[in-house]
Amino acid sequence: MEKLFDLPPLALVTLGATLAVIFAARWLGLVTGERSGPINSPAAAQVAAVIVDPTALLKATAAVEEHTATMKQQIRVGEELAKHLDHLGIEMDRMREELRIRREIERAR
Numbered sequence: 017m018e019k020l021f022d023l024p025p026l027a028l029v030t031l032g033a034t035l036a037v038i039f040a041a042r043w044l045g046l047v048t049g050e051r052s053g054p055i056n057s058p059a060a061a062q063v064a065a066v067i068v069d070p071t072a073l074l075k076a077t078a079a080v081e082e083h084t085a086t087m088k089q090q091i092r093v094g095e096e097l098a099k100h101l102d103h104l105g106i107e108m109d110r111m112r113e114e115l116r117i118r119r120e121i122e123r124a125r
């Protein structure tokens with residue numbers, strides 16, 4: 017838990033937003049599933065099992081494709097963020113080394 021609080025604020029916000037989306041999707045799925053379950057309307061469930069609406073399948077396919085595109089974009093953003101963090105780490109190492117050299121120079125005087 018301590019390591020979680022050591023993360024940068026942007027990482028914490030991203031983690032919180034991701035968890036919020038996951039829990040919201042789960043909750044909405046459960047609510048929708050309870051409303052449209054065969055327990056509430058067994059006749060509708062039998063009809064749905066026999067008749068498959070092609071427009072619903074097309075909409076579901078489009079939604080999955082949009083989700084895939086969004087996930088690919090999120091992966092690209094994550095990779096770019098990782099590159100920037102690597103660069104930041106290198107620059108911080110250089111600054112640390114410069115400070116160490118300056119301390120050594122001051123001690124030598």
